[in-house]
Amino acid sequence: MAIPLRDNMLVVKDLRKSFGGVKAVDGVSFDVPRGTITGLIGPNGAGKSTVVNSLSGFHGVDGGSVMFDGTDITNWPSHKVAQRGLIRTFQLARELRSLTVFENMLLASNDQPGQTSWQALFLRKKIRDSERDLLGKAVDLLKRFNLFHVRDEYAGNLSGGQKKLLDLARALMADPRLMLLDEPMAGVNPTLAGQLQEHIRDLKDEKGITFLLIEHNLRIVESLCNHVVVMAEGTILAEGNMSALRENENVVRAYLGG
Ligand SMILES: Nc1ncnc2c1ncn2[C@@H]1O[C@H](COP(=O)(O)OP(=O)(O)OP(=O)(O)O)[C@@H](O)[C@H]1O
Ligand SMILES: [Mg+2]
Numbered sequence: 001m002a003i004p005l006r007d008n009m010l011v012v013k014d015l016r017k018s019f020g021g022v023k024a025v026d027g028v029s030f031d032v033p034r035g036t037i038t039g040l041i042g043p044n045g046a047g048k049s050t051v052v053n054s055l056s057g058f059h060g061v062d063g064g065s066v067m068f069d070g071t072d073i074t075n076w077p078s079h080k081v082a083q084r085g086l087i088r089t090f091q092l093a094r095e096l097r098s099l100t101v102f103e104n105m106l107l108a109s110n111d112q113p114g115q116t117s118w119q120a121l122f123l124r125k126k127i128r129d130s131e132r133d134l135l136g137k138a139v140d141l142l143k144r145f146n147l148f149h150v151r152d153e154y155a156g157n158l159s160g161g162q163k164k165l166l167d168l169a170r171a172l173m174a175d176p177r178l179m180l181l182d183e184p185m186a187g188v189n190p191t192l193a194g195q196l197q198e199h200i201r202d203l204k205d206e207k208g209i210t211f212l213l214i215e216h217n218l219r220i221v222e223s224l225c226n227h228v229v230v231m232a233e234g235t236i237l238a239e240g241n242m243s244a245l246r247e248n249e250n251v252v253r254a255y256l257g258g
Contacts, residue, residue, distance in 0.1 A: 008067075009034040009178050009210040010055070010086075015064035017047075017054050024050040026234035028064070032178070037204055037211040039225035039242075041218065043255050046231040048214045049091055052180045055212075056088040057081040068178065085177035089167045089184055091214075097156025101147055101166060104155050105138040108170035134173075141169040145199065161188040168199065178210045179203075185220060193217070197224060218242065218256075230255065 010032035017025040025047045032038045040048050054061045055068075057078035065074045068086050096104055142148040145165040150158065155166060164184055171179060181200070185193040197220060203209045215221050221228060222242040230237040230245060232254040238245055245251045 007034045008032060009069055010212065011067040012051075012055065013065045013067075015051065015054055015066070016062045017050050017059070018062055023234050025054060025061075028231070028234070028236055030229045030236055030239065032210060032212050033227065034069075034210055035204070035208060036227055037200060037213055037224045039221040039228035040212055040214045040231065041216070041221060041228060041255065042231035042237070045233075047234040048231055049182055051231070052088055052182050052212070052214065055081075056086060056180055058088070082174055085175065086180070087171045087174050087176035087178070088180035089171050089182060091182040091186065095155035095158070095163055095166055095170075097154060099155055100152050101142065101155055101158070102138060102151040104166060104170055105142065105173055106134065108173040137173060141172050145169045146195075161192040164188050164192070164196065168196070172203070176209055178212070180212045180214075182214045183216065184213070185215060185217060193220065200224060 008031040012031070013029050015025050015028040016023070028047070028051060040051065042048055053059050055066055057073070057076050057080065060075050065072060067073070068081070068084060071084065073081055073084065073086070096107065099107065139148065142151055145168065147162060147165055147169060150162065155163070158166060164187075168181075168184060184200070185196050188196065200211060200213070201224065204211060213221070213225060215224075226241055227239065228242055228245060229239050230248075230251050237254055238248050238251050240248070246256060
């Protein structure tokens, strides 16, 4: 009997990235099955953010390959990756402080958010030119994330938690099919962390978005992710569900035990 192949949104093979002498990512291979929230965990400095930076074209890689929904996107620039529907958020929210919340949303619609402030110069023209549905989409997302009442605030004045919400809302302006979330719950209060979890689950269920989630709170990982990838020192240590990983001696020694 034929065994059906797993349908992967992302296939990473032998990824490598060094900074000077530091092998931040040293031969990493893993898959993200379509329609899942896949977890990526591991100790500080394991290379998790470097993996996300590599996948999203934030910087080039030294070796290996990245297949996104059947297309080889290795070393593609971030705007091209984003146009395909692979969108990331940042470990530290990167809102454009001197733009309003609403302006941040509009600016995010066709490019990776928060990377070049010169783009702000073109914002007025862009708003003029943009279609009604873009504005409508921004309004819907701001309401969804409970940010509509602060739409005219400067993004720099938001609370830490609101910035995390804006980061997620902004990423959604680009209609992602795969979202890479780098610690979206870090530093937010437990109530908001709970809301963010529900948002992520709803986005998977309603919009069919696939997620790769970096998160240090393992209760959250356990509740959201069936499949979890563990990194340490630039390599993959283990994969599986959280209960299997808790039994894995290597994982306990490198991460869970500490
Ligand atoms: N731009 C950079 N320049 C130099 N070294 C870097 C750079 N980015 C990451 N590194 C190094 O690469 C290694 C992996 O870092 P990375 O940020 O990917 O880890 P992480 O798993 O995301 O950690 P954390 O859980 O603390 O966010 C670390 O040793 C880090 O110091
Ligand atoms: Mg990190």
